[in-house]
Amino acid sequence: VLLTHQLKESYDCVIVGGGVHGLALAYYLARNHGLTRIAVFERSYIGSGNSGRNTAILRSNYLTAEGVRFYARSLELYRSLADELNFNALHDPMGHLTLGQDLGSCRRLRWRAEMSKLQGVDCEFVDAAEVKKLVPAIDLDGDGLHPVLGALWHPPGGTLRHDAVVWGYARAASALGVEIHQQTEVTGIATAGGRVSGVETPRGHVTAGLVVNCAAGSASRVAALAGVSLPIVTVPLQAAVSEAVQPFLSTVLASDALHVYFYQTPRGELVFGASTDPYPSYSSRGSLEFLETLATSVLQLIPRLADVKILRQWAGICDMTPDGAPIIGRTDVEGFLLDVGWGTYGFKAAPVAGESLAALIANGRPPDIVQPFSLDRFAAGRMVNERAASSVGH
């Protein structure tokens, strides 16, 4: 149970958004740097947004050196997180397999394998026979339309319980003195002379010299409160879960060509994700055409799932950037910082984003690992092209 607090008149740092990113940042500010005059404002309850809506998959086999390094550090932090926070996060390093079903995608997968190896990440391109060994239930013909030619095999990939991460970070941050204010929406950001001076909430005004936007799915809206515009388009990404079936799948299985990814939970359910919706929206309603497309793709890979029923479907709200990489760091408004643009890969990045941003705040300059992800890269033309490293169709 989290403590509730009276609102103070001022804090050193206000974090907008009580999801896994905001809470990780609060925790690392307090633990690594001894900063504890921190308030996290969450408009609903902690973890109620995208932190509880993602498919809880971890991996670090990205396309650019900057991306691989960044996500590898995140995975490293995730591996020891349950011990560190004394909170069982059910980390399951089941491995992550991305199928190549045409020559173009095989080329990209080989590229990612080599890039990962260069960064010391365990990842290799395997042939179809190896795929069949890893996933015996697979139809290597891909229904005749998408034959499996090979795959990117990433043994450290896997899953981790996302709500446990939220609660673990929240409990640990709270124990270190961070105040977590649930049901408290930030409705305004006050600036004076190009500097942040505080935030407005329905419970009153709070002064703060630092305000961090960690509101995934509302990044543009929160930034607009400070007069900052972002290179972001917000799009829903749907997911679904099936009834439980006998265990048959022991890796995360993703397909580049079919834009689908899924895995089996310890309870036997299948968790599926697929393409983002084809137009921008903040609506988290599910759609029938998503389920139809998803079913078609999944059955081309695992025909025996034809009779399995879907239990529920939902959507997360994804802030997509032009290059598929996040935006971390400063803005033109002094003291207003960004931890946004997490597209479809925010959950797996939360520990490293929190750790790096905490270091930026404490030391006054961004650590090397996040320097490539600054907002000014768009005007300067220094994009970090990660769009090809996702199984999600954009």
Place this chain on the structure above:
Amino acid sequence: LISVPCPLCGSSPSTDFVYVDEAEALDGESSTIDEWRRSLHFRANPFGPTHELWQHASGCRQVLVLTRDRVTNAIVASRLLRGRGGGW
């Protein structure tokens, strides 16, 4: 699935259309380099009603200006872009 009203074809499912972009037109004559750069990547991405360009790709192929609420997906106005002065 949302239904998109087309002034020429009547209402059709959104799958017949392609979302193009926000309908903010850049004045190519007087814009500075910085304005061009911003228009390439930065978007209002509003939480609420906005004007958008959609092409009726599997229909009349015309580009429409829709007024759509991005929270509810309700479309309150639809007209042809054709005839708007300048830009598109």
